[in-house]
Amino acid sequence: MELFCGIDWATSHHDVAVVDADGRVVARGRVDNDAAGFAQLLTLLAEVGDSAEHPIPVGIETDRGLWVGALRETGRAIYPINPLAASRYRARYALSGAKSDATDAVLLANIIRTDPDAHRRLPLDTELTQAIRVLARAQQDAVWARQQIGNQIRDLLKDFYPAALAAFADLPSGGLARADARTILAAAPAPRRLQN
Numbered sequence: 279m280e281l282f283c284g285i286d287w288a289t290s291h292h293d294v295a296v297v298d299a300d301g302r303v304v305a306r307g308r309v310d311n312d313a314a315g316f317a318q319l320l321t322l323l324a325e326v327g328d329s330a331e332h333p334i335p336v337g338i339e340t341d342r343g344l345w346v347g348a349l350r351e352t353g354r355a356i357y358p359i360n361p362l363a364a365s366r367y368r369a370r371y372a373l374s375g376a377k378s379d380a381t382d383a384v385l386l387a388n389i390i391r392t393d394p395d396a397h398r399r400l401p402l403d404t405e406l407t408q409a410i411r412v413l414a415r416a417q418q419d420a421v422w423a424r425q426q427i428g429n430q431i432r433d434l435l436k437d438f439y440p441a442a443l444a445a446f447a448d449l450p451s452g453g454l455a456r457a458d459a460r461t462i463l464a465a466a467p468a469p470r471r472l473q474n
Contacts, residue, residue: 281299281327281334282387283387284336284386285319285338286383287338292308292309292319292383294383295384296387305322305325311345320352336357337359338356338386339358339359339386341358341400342411356399357389357390357394357400358400359386359397363389368382428454431454438468439468442462442466446462
């Protein structure tokens with residue numbers, strides 16, 4: 279029997295649905311976003327016929343993260359479906375177009391059942407590609423963290439040391455993150471210290 283799985287992605291849990299070749303729901307459930315939840319997903323898939331020879335393909339609204347990485351390791355086809363594309367399909371299945379996590383899991387399964395060629399299958403990565411992806415994500419996270427910390431410092435200086443903000447306002451790229459700005463703030467972290 280040909281089967282298709284849809285996973286509606288959320289922060290703390292995921293709704294899962296499996297449909298057959300005719301679009302009938304043969305299994306559904308809700309699993310937590312953790313290792314135990316992933317084990318529940320694999321059990322649900324195995325109970326409806328998932329096997330090493332015939333892994334059930336998955337449609338999911340993300341293309342990264344631990345779950346996607348773990349799904350890749352099971353050897354199944356994974357179709358990351360853009361949430362905007364999913365919302366367009368929603369009108370096909372519900373006149374109201376209202377979002378529901380459980381219904382969206384069925385919707386995602388049906389998208390890969392009816393239109394697999396219209397969506398890009400997640401390619402298999404080489405080890406080098408995986409390493410680059412991890413490093414690129416770590417760099418992106420570091421940039422976001424630096425920006426967030428810089429914003430927090432700027433807000434604190436605005437409240438307690440506005441003269442420092444004025445002094446650093448015309449610095450070229452880097453602003454408060456520049457080494458010279460950090461050196462001055464370390465030497466004179468408060469207006470009273472600047473006068474000494």
